[in-house]
Amino acid sequence: MRRQPAEWSPHEAVWIGWPSAADLWEEDLEPAREEVAEFIRAILFPGGEARGEHVNLLARGAEAIAAAEKMRNALPDRAMLSVRSAPIGDIWLRDTGPIFVEDNGRSAASAFRFNGWGGKYELPQDDCIADIVAGMADIRLLRFDELIAEGGALEADGEGTVITTRQCLLNANRNPGLTESDVETILKAALGAEKVIWLDEGLLGDHTDGHVDNLARFVSPGKVVCMRPTGDNDPNAHILASIRRVLSSATDAAGRRLEVIDIPSPGRALLDGEPVAASHMNFYIANQSVVMPTYVDLTGDAAAAEEALSVLKSAIDRPFAHAIGSAHLLTGGGSFHCISQQQPAKRVHA
DSSP states (O other), rough: EEEOOTTTSOEEEEEEEOOOOHHHGGGHHHHHEEEEEEEEHHOOOOSSSSHHHEEEEEEESHHHHHHHHHHTSSSSSSGGGEEEOOOOOSSOOHHHEEEEEEEETTEEEEEOOOOOHHHHHHOTGGGGHHHHHHHHHHHOOEEEEEEEEEGOOOOOOOEEEEEHHHHHTTOOTTOOOOOOOHHHHHHHHOOSSSSEEEOOOOOTTTSSSSOOOGEEEEETTTTEEEOOOOSOOOOHHHHHHHHHHHHHHBOOOOOOOOEEEEEOOOOEEEEEEEEOOOOOOOEEEEEEEEHHHHHHHHHHOHHHHHHHHHHHHHHHHHSSEEEEEEEEHHHHOOTTOOOOTEEEEEEEEE
């Protein structure tokens, strides 16, 4: 059986996208690169010395590769980061890259068909990145092209439970005609999903149509984290309340009633006067650290970020926890979890 390990399982490496397209990022290019560099440092050197998994950083084009190499050369241990050239349309490897799995104890990967988040952002060669990364990792990839899906739409506990949203996977812009049962059958084959928990909708302003890695994340078997509203004007208050209700009544593949932990949302975050999908849930669990994005420059609420990190630090079995500003990455539509894809510790190549 193929099964996606939990994110807190040991990693051999992590694959991360480097902001490369100046025409997409414009004035946010350099600030977004610095946020990614801080994210990388928090993975590699969370306690001030080399502790984390190896980072494979994908960049496109000579200028971006040179900038990534300059950042690499400033690290205390350059050997822990490899800069690799790849034709990434943009940096969202959680969605365009492969999902690493185990297949009867052997290292493997799965991929679904990618259509630019429902046809909204179709960038050249993004639909080939899963195959390219799997090849670089020397991992056998199986494609499940009967389903259009992105890695950010799927949250796994490593024991057969997956959380997703109807707004994304049942959206007419991805899988017209597919039922919940159809999707569950494919997720069982691709990721070993024995139980799928369906949430309804995602955050306002989320152009991914409700990716779950902004909504609910497993932190250990039977334990899931979601957000509660921050402030009286939190635009997602009703959505967050609905998510908590569903999770509180859900059981996992082992039959356990989920233990639900909530953290404060960032609160009301606006770009150009419109709500954007700022989420403390877009954290990444590295081998030695948990790295959580913050958006204080947009919300002005540092207390919410401090409390969220404190709760995550208590809930996730990692010696280090870092909160890093991600307002510039958010102009592109996501944050740290969206740009990364963990590769579990290797057993035997398939």
